[in-house]
Amino acid sequence: MATSRLPRDRWTLWCCRSRLLWPSSSRSRRGRQLSPSTSPWLLKSNQKLQGLREELNAIxxxxxxxxxxKVERWDQFVDVIEQIKKVASEIRPADFVPFRIPVDQSDLSLRKLEELTKELQSLQKEKSDRLKQVMEHxxxxxxxxxxxxVDFKQTVNEVHPSLGEADGSKNLSNCTIESLASAASRMCELKVQRMQKLQDLASSMLELWNLMDTPLEEQQMFQNVTCNIVAxxxxxxxxxTLSIDFLSYVESEVLRLE
Known part of the structure; x- marks a missing residue:
């Protein structure tokens, strides 16, 4: 009997020892699993979070x-577009369609900015050529x-009010340029007509002076008339020289001599 009880006593002793040791071992393992300093997964998460923060701080x-x-580039676009609108409205006011600024700002590339800049330069050259024509007229x-x-300011104001102002921009439309050219042509024709009339009066005056032996002192008063007889x-x-008042004065002198 003593021999058969010995294994049971050993089994009982082993079980008791197991019950005493197992709970503390389990608690120890659970404690280690909950500790951030000992969990591999939490360590990796902390390292990853720290890396993301560093990347964000760098970005x-x-x-x-x-x-x-982007703001600076957009300001460049707006400046160029506003200049395009201004120049286009000056040189082609009748055909001008307001340039719409793209509000979505979807294409702010240097290529697009260069395209707009070239368009502006082309318009500026056209404006320069038109202004040269206007100034010549x-x-x-x-x-x-x-x-x-003839009153110059009144003459050009009849073409366009902006032309009579010394300062400020001038209307450079095709209509304005054509009207200026027509006005200059009419004035040139009028000048030729009055010049012929003055020369006819000067010829008559010379004939009458010779006929009447008019003194040189009296002739010199109309020297500015006779000097243009073959001009x-x-x-x-x-x-x-060809004003209405002056022609009337010369004509009255011829009538007096007659």
């Missing part, structure tokens, strides 16, 4: 710089008006 300044560059009209004794249209440039 934020770059994003801010990109936002700043204005200078011609000014010279003609001076000789004919060409381009040679008569003195102000008011």
């Amino acid at each position: 934020v300044p770059y994003l801010e710089e990109m936002r700043k560059k 204005l200078n011609t009209l000014h010279s003609l008006c001076e000789v004919l004794g 060409s249209e381009h040679e008569i440039t003195e102000p008011n």
Whole structure:
């Protein structure tokens, strides 16, 4: 009997020892699993989170710089587009269609900006050429008006009000250029007509002077008339030489001599 009880006593002893040791071992393992410092998964998560924070901190300044560059690029687009609108409205007011600024800002590439810049440069060249034409016509009209004794400002204001102003932009439309050319042509024809009349009066005056032996002192009073008796249209440039008042004065003198 003693021999058969020994294994049971050993089994009982082993079970008791197991019950005493197992709970503490289990608690120890669970404690180690809950500890962040001993969990491999949590360690990896913390390391990954730290890496993301570092990447974000590195990206934020770059994003801010990109936002700043986008604003600057958009300002460049707006400036070029506004200039295009202004120049186009000056040279082609009748055909001008307002240029719509793309509000979506979907294409702010340098290529697109270069396209708009080239369009602006083309319009600016066209404006420069048109302005040159307008100024040539204005200078011609000014010279003609001076000789004919015609109000220059009133003449150009009839073409377009902006042309009579010394400062400020001038209308450069096709209609304005054509109207200026027509006005200059009419003034030139009028100059030729009055020049012929003056030369006819000068010829009559010389004949009457010779006929009446008019003293040289009296003839010198009309020297500015007789000196133009064989002048060409381009040679008569003195102000008011062909004005209505001056022609009337010469005509009255011829009538007096007759």
